[in-house]
Amino acid sequence: MRYRNLVLFLALAVAWGSAFTAIKAGLEFFPPVLFAAFRYDAAGVLMLAYAVYATDQWRPVSRQEWYLVGVGGxxxxxxxxxxxxxxxxxxxxxxxxxxxxxxxxxxxxFARGLLPDERLTALGIAGLLLGFAGVVVLSNPDPSNLVTRSTVSQLLVFLAAASFALGSVLTRRIDADLPIETMEAWSMLLGAVLMHVVSRLLGESVAGVEWTADAVLALAYLVVVASALGFLVYFDLLERLGPIEINFVSYAAPVVAAVTGFLVLQETPSVFTVAGFTLIVIGFALLKRDALRDEVRSIRRSIGTRD
Incomplete structure (x- = not known):
C-alpha cells in the first residue's frame, strides 16, 4: 500500500491524541491513580501476550535487563x-x-546533561527555553495566585512529561539487549503494581469507582485502542520511520485531543493553548534541526529515486 506509513501515522496520532479525552472522560468515574493502574493491568497482560508471540525473549533474564524494566516501570x-x-x-x-x-x-x-556524547548548542538552548516558555504561555498563570487548580494541574502534567523524558534518557544508558515489546510489557506490569501501591497510599479504593457504561467504555478504549493497538502501530512505525519522524506523533496528538475534547467534552482551546503549542513546536524544530534537515534530504532522495 503506497500510503501505508501515512495511514498508520495518522491512526497512531488519533489513538494517542484521543486517549487524553478518554482519560478526562473516565476521571468522572475513577479515582485517578487507580484508573491509570487499571489501564496498565490489562494493557500489560495484552502486551506480554504479544511479546510471547512476536519475540524470542518474552521475559528479562540479566540484571541489566531488569534494570531497564525497572526504569521503564x-x-x-x-x-x-x-x-x-x-x-x-x-x-x-x-x-x-x-x-x-x-x-x-x-x-x-536531559540527554545533553546525562549522556556524555550529547552537547547543547546556543540554538539548542534557545529551543529548550522556547519549549518551557510554551508551557508558561499555555498555563497563563495569575501572578497574584500561582496555586490555582488549573496551574497546579498543568504543573503535574509537566512533571509527567519530565518523568517520561528522563526515563527515555536513562533507558538509553542501560546496556541491555531486550526486545522493545518485552521491555514495554514488563514495564507496564511493574508500573501498574507501583500505581496500585500509590493509589492505596492516597486512600483510593475500588469502592470509589462508578462502574457505568461510560466508565467501562473509557477504560476499554485506553486499554485496547490507545495502549495495545497504539503500541503495536508505534513499534511498526518506529522500525519503518525511525525515532525522529515518529516524534511528530507528539505534535499531531494535541490537534486530535483538541478536536475530540471539543466534540466529546465540549472543551474549547484558548488562544493561550494555541500560542503555547506553537512555541513548543518551534522549540522542538530548533533542537532537532540537524536531524530534521537529514530527514528532509532523505525524503527528497527517496522521491527522486521513485521518479
Missing part, C-alpha cells in the same frame, strides 16, 4: 501516568496533550 509508566491522570482533573485534554508534547524537547535537554 517507574518513570515511563508509573510516574508519567500517575502525574498525568491526577493532573488532567484540572485541565483540558488539549492542554494536557500539548504539555506532554514537550517530552521530546525535555528528552533532548
Amino acid at each position: 517507574l518513570l515511563l509508566i508509573a510516574a508519567y501516568h500517575a502525574f498525568l491522570f491526577v493532573g488532567e482533573q484540572g485541565t483540558t485534554s488539549a492542554a494536557a496533550a500539548i504539555i506532554v508534547s514537550l517530552s521530546p524537547v525535555l528528552t533532548t535537554g
Whole structure:
C-alpha cells in the first residue's frame, strides 16, 4: 500500500491524541491513580501476550535487563501516568496533550546533561527555553495566585512529561539487549503494581469507582485502542520511520485531543493553548534541526529515486 506509513501515522496520532479525552472522560468515574493502574493491568497482560508471540525473549533474564524494566516501570509508566491522570482533573485534554508534547524537547535537554556524547548548542538552548516558555504561555498563570487548580494541574502534567523524558534518557544508558515489546510489557506490569501501591497510599479504593457504561467504555478504549493497538502501530512505525519522524506523533496528538475534547467534552482551546503549542513546536524544530534537515534530504532522495 503506497500510503501505508501515512495511514498508520495518522491512526497512531488519533489513538494517542484521543486517549487524553478518554482519560478526562473516565476521571468522572475513577479515582485517578487507580484508573491509570487499571489501564496498565490489562494493557500489560495484552502486551506480554504479544511479546510471547512476536519475540524470542518474552521475559528479562540479566540484571541489566531488569534494570531497564525497572526504569521503564517507574518513570515511563508509573510516574508519567500517575502525574498525568491526577493532573488532567484540572485541565483540558488539549492542554494536557500539548504539555506532554514537550517530552521530546525535555528528552533532548536531559540527554545533553546525562549522556556524555550529547552537547547543547546556543540554538539548542534557545529551543529548550522556547519549549518551557510554551508551557508558561499555555498555563497563563495569575501572578497574584500561582496555586490555582488549573496551574497546579498543568504543573503535574509537566512533571509527567519530565518523568517520561528522563526515563527515555536513562533507558538509553542501560546496556541491555531486550526486545522493545518485552521491555514495554514488563514495564507496564511493574508500573501498574507501583500505581496500585500509590493509589492505596492516597486512600483510593475500588469502592470509589462508578462502574457505568461510560466508565467501562473509557477504560476499554485506553486499554485496547490507545495502549495495545497504539503500541503495536508505534513499534511498526518506529522500525519503518525511525525515532525522529515518529516524534511528530507528539505534535499531531494535541490537534486530535483538541478536536475530540471539543466534540466529546465540549472543551474549547484558548488562544493561550494555541500560542503555547506553537512555541513548543518551534522549540522542538530548533533542537532537532540537524536531524530534521537529514530527514528532509532523505525524503527528497527517496522521491527522486521513485521518479
